[in-house]
Amino acid sequence: xxxxxxxxxxxxxxxxxxxxxxxxxxxxxxxxxxxxxxxxxxxxxxxxxxxxxxxxxxxxxxxxxxxxxxxxxxxxxxxxxxxxxxxxxxxxxxxxxxxxxxxxxxxxxxxxxxxxxxxxxxxxxxxxxxxxxxxxxxxxxxxxxxxxxxxxxxxxxxxxxxxxxxxxxxxxxxxxxxxxxxxxxxxxxxxxxxxxxxxxxxxxxxxxxxxxxxxxxxxxxxxxxxxxxxxxxxxxxxxxxxxxxxxxxxxxxxxxxxxxxxxxxxxxxxxxxxxxxxxxxxxxxxx
Amino acid sequence: xxxxxxxxxxxxxxxxxxxxxxxxxxxxxxxxxxxxxxxxxxxxxxxxxxxxxxxxxxxxxxxxxxxxxxxxxxxxxxxxxxxxxxxxxxxxxxxxxxxxxxxxxxxxxxxxxxxxxxxxxxxxxxxxxxxxxxxxxxxxxxxxxxxxxxxxxxxxxxxxxxxxxxxxxxxxxxxxxxxxxxxxxxxxxxxxxxxxxxxxxxxxxxxxxxxxxxxxxxxxxxxxxxxxxxxxxxx
Ligand SMILES: Nc1ncnc2c1ncn2[C@@H]1O[C@H](COP(=O)(O)OP(=O)(O)OP(=O)(O)O)[C@@H](O)[C@H]1O
Ligand SMILES: [Mg+2]
Numbered sequence: 117x118x119x120x121x122x123x124x125x126x127x128x129x130x131x132x133x134x135x136x137x138x139x140x141x142x143x144x145x146x147x148x149x150x151x152x153x154x155x156x157x158x159x160x161x162x163x164x165x166x167x168x169x170x171x172x173x174x175x176x177x178x179x180x181x182x183x184x185x186x187x188x189x190x191x192x193x194x195x196x197x198x199x200x201x202x203x204x205x206x207x208x209x210x211x212x213x214x215x216x217x218x219x220x221x222x223x224x225x226x227x228x229x230x231x232x233x234x235x236x237x238x239x240x241x242x243x244x245x246x247x248x249x250x251x252x253x254x255x256x257x258x259x260x261x262x263x264x265x266x267x268x269x270x271x272x273x274x275x276x277x278x279x280x281x282x283x284x285x286x287x288x289x290x291x292x293x294x295x296x297x298x299x300x301x302x303x304x305x306x307x308x309x310x311x312x313x314x315x316x317x318x319x320x321x322x323x324x325x326x327x328x329x330x331x332x333x334x335x336x337x338x339x340x341x342x343x344x345x346x347x348x349x350x351x352x353x354x355x356x357x358x359x360x361x362x363x364x365x366x367x368x369x370x371x372x373x374x375x376x377x378x379x380x381x382x383x384x385x386x387x388x389x390x391x392x393x394x395x396x397x398x399x400x401x402x403x
Numbered sequence: 404x405x406x407x408x409x410x411x412x413x414x415x416x417x418x419x420x421x422x423x424x425x426x427x428x429x430x431x432x433x434x435x436x437x438x439x440x441x442x443x444x445x446x447x448x449x450x451x452x453x454x455x456x457x458x459x460x461x462x463x464x465x466x467x468x469x470x471x472x473x474x475x476x477x478x479x480x481x482x483x484x485x486x487x488x489x490x491x492x493x494x495x496x497x498x499x500x501x502x503x504x505x506x507x508x509x510x511x512x513x514x515x516x517x518x519x520x521x522x523x524x525x526x527x528x529x530x531x532x533x534x535x536x537x538x539x540x541x542x543x544x545x546x547x548x549x550x551x552x553x554x555x556x557x558x559x560x561x562x563x564x565x566x567x568x569x570x571x572x573x574x575x576x577x578x579x580x581x582x583x584x585x586x587x588x589x590x591x592x593x594x595x596x597x598x599x600x601x602x603x604x605x606x607x608x609x610x611x612x613x614x615x616x617x618x619x620x621x622x623x624x625x626x627x628x629x630x631x632x633x634x635x636x637x638x
Contacts, residue, residue, distance in 0.1 A: 279509070285497040286506050292457055293493045295477035296486070298510035298555065 118372055121251055126368030128253070130361030131261030132326065135319035136341035137348075137356045138268060139312035145351045145400075146284050146308040147203060149210050153218040155338030157313060160221055161187055161320025162329050163229055166236050176236040176325050184317040191313030195306040203305070218334065225331035233328040242325065260322050264360070267315055268353050274311070275353070284308060343386040349396030358397060362389075408433040408590050409454070409559060410466040414473075416446070416453045416614075423449040425614045431559070436591045438605035438622060440598055442634055445611040447594040448490050451561045454592075455487045456480040467559075482510045486557035490564050490594075492548040494536040501532040503547050507554030514556025515587055521550040524583060542573035549577070549584065559590045566597055578604060598630060612636060 140154050151157075161183055168179035198217075202209040244255040275281040287294040287304050295301055323329065323337070340363060348359030363382050370381020389397065409431040416424035424446050431437050441447050452458045454465060456477035465473040472480055486507075494503050504521055522529035525546040531539060536547055545565055552560055566574040574597070581604055585591045595601035602608060602622040610618035610633035618625065618633030 279505075282498060282502055282506050283509070286495045289495040289497050290493055292477075293489060293495070294506075295457070296455055296481055296489065297506050297551070298478045298481040299506075300476070300478045 117250055119369070122368040122372040123365050124251060124253065125257070126365030127361050128257035128261045128364070129368060130344075130357070130364030131257070131264035132319065132322060132360070133340050133344045133363050134264045134357040134360030135260070135267060135315060135322065136337050137344035137360055138264075138271060138353065139315045139319070140338075140341045141345045141348075141351065141353065141356050142271065142308060142312045142315070144345070146288050147305050148207070149199065149203065150207075150214070151312075152211060152214040152338065153221060153334075154214075154316070154341060155334030155336065156218045156221040156225075157187070157316050157334075158320040158323060158337045159329060159331060159334040160225065161313075161317045162236070162324030163225055163234070163331075164317075165321040165324050166229075166234055169236055175241075176238050176321055177241075179236075180318060180321050183321060184314050187317035187320075188310040188314040191309040191311075191316075192306040194313075195309035196302060199309065200302050200305055222331050222334065229331065231330055231332070233330045234324075235328040236321070236324045238325040256322075256326060260326070263318060263322065264357060267318060268357050271311070271315070272353050280307065340382070343382065346396055347386060347389050349399040351400035352396070352398045355396060355398035405433065406469060407431055407466075408468060411450075411454075412464055412466070414450070414453060414460060414464045416449050416458050416460055418449075418458075423614050424453065427611075427614075427616055429609060429616070429619075431590060431592065433558075433590055434588045435607065436585055436593065436605045438601035438608040439592060439594045439611065440596075440601050440608060440630070440634070441611035441617075444613075446614040447611055448563055449614075450611065451487060451563050451592065451594060454480075454559075455485060455561060481555060481557075482512070484512065484555075484558035485561065486552040486555045486559070487561040488545075488548045488552045488563060488565060490567065492541075492544045494544055494547055494551075496535065496537045498536060499533050500528055500536050500539065500547055503536050504528075504550050504554050507551035510555040512556040516553040516556050518554075521553060524553075524580060525550060542569050542577070545569060545573075545577060549580075553584065557589065559592065560585070562591065562593045562595075564594055564596060566595065566600065574600070610634060 136158060140151060143149050143151050164183045164186060165176050165179045168182050169176050198213065199210065202213045241256055245252045246255060275284060283299050283304050286297065287299060287301060291301055344359035344363050345356055347362050348355030362385060366385035367378045367382040371378035407430040411427050411429040414424055414427040415422060427450065439447050439450065449458065453460050456475050460473040462471040462474040467483065467485065498506065504518060527543055528546055528550060531543065536544065565577060578600060593601060593605060605622045608620060608622045608625060609616055610630065612633060618629055
């Protein structure tokens with residue numbers, strides 16, 4: 117039973133990892149930008165959630181009403197003012213600039229909130245659980261998993277069923293010709309980053325309810341996100357969810373074997389899949 | 404004489420340090436079909452890319468309806484009414500046939516062209532509307548590329564080697580459709596390797612040689628000798 121429980125808990129944890137990963141995947145897919153600051157943006161969202169809940173006395177999930185648009189707007193401005201300037205033939209400048217951004221965000225958070233671990237108070241939601249047969253499933257992990265599915269389905273809908281998604285895909289395919297269609301590349305990229313950071317806001321707030329956080333934990337969230345994206349296959353959103361689940365299950369099963377083995381088990385799964393299927397399990401079928 | 408819809412004044416174009424066009428002068432009247440010919444590497448594509456904004460030039464070197472667009476952004480120029488059918492078609496592989504056409508209509512310009520008029524022009528595309536654009540034959544892909552440009556209801560359409568890599572019978576079909584395309588007062592610049600095709604559909608012709616205009620004239624009046632001299636240089 118212990119194993120079944122580990123697999124189920126890991127699957128639910130995978131939902132959170134998929135949320136970490138979805139924004140990364142979207143940004144890479146649309147503009148081939150690897151955002152090193154992604155994990156720190158998740159942590160920034162958690163702190164914004166914390167400040168909102170404390171200042172307004174609202175439930176953390178309600179804080180999203182504010183955090184989500186703020187992060188989306190921040191994403192748009194960040195892209196237009198800074199990141200668009202770094203995009204070009206050379207892949208190094210965006211890496212360096214987002215690395216710098218990561219350092220800046222960490223230090224700003226450290227200055228503002230100190231290094232002490234913080235946590236959001238979500239009241240009964242944190243401990244509530246439902247029993248399914250012999251298993252006790254936390255309501256928060258279930259909710260997180262449900263949100264992950266809704267977010268990915270929503271992104272999928274935007275990508276494949278809307279004019280904005282068409283513009284994303286066209287720009288991703290061929291930036292020059294996309295511009296010949298009247299698409300303003302700088303604006304499209306701004307919208308993509310806005311959407312990615314909206315997802316990041318959700319991921320950050322859910323993270324901040326689930327565990328305590330401090331300004332230094334962004335790097336690990338970035339790695340989990342990366343691993344989920346690569347396992348699932350670049351450019352495939354449902355693949356990213358599967359990647360998140362595999363990573364989560366590896367970690368919880370690893371922890372069931374031996375508590376110290378948790379993170380390592382996740383990394384080993386990642387490396388094995390990378391070795392066997394360098395393009396991930398479900399690479400985007402390209403024309 | 405009315406003002407030209409498009410005028411190039413001493414157009415210079417560069418790829419980094421390499422200069423590809425040297426002081427090209429050209430005028431295009433509204434509604435006219437103009438052919439641009441020249442050997443490989445003469446600068447034909449560079450000329451079209453300059454007009455469409457993919458290459459930035461000095462602003463005053465390209466005037467569109469009297470307005471300096473030489474340094475304009477490609478999306479702004481497209482919205483202003485200049486569309487391009489790029490060399491090698493360059494369809495969007497992640498988009499279906501219909502989505503490729505729809506994205507062409509994104510500029511929101513009014514005019515006769517919409518999905519149903521494109522499907523009337525190229526009925527085969529209607530049958531294939533939901534297929535991946537890459538699953539089509541070369542000729543059908545070229546139809547999509549042309550349809551995609553038309554969807555923006557441009558005032559000027561730039562064709563870069565629409566017959567490249569296509570079977571002769573397909574080329575014939577596409578050129579047969581050309582009068583329907585540019586019939587409605589649209590202005591067209593046609594870059595073409597097939598000189599006789601280029602001359603037969605156009606009113607005037609420019610020949611480029613190593614980035615310079617080497618010949619300019621009425622398509623029906625230029626002689627074979629003039630053209631081969633303009634193509635390959637003085638002999
Ligand atoms: N991206 C580029 N970078 C550097 N030089 C280029 C680039 N594209 C074209 N050139 C050079 O500019 C010159 C003009 O090229 P262009 O493509 O305009 O010729 P073209 O007349 O269209 O030739 P073709 O008939 O082969 O299509 C050539 O010497 C070419 O090598
Ligand atoms: Mg060319």
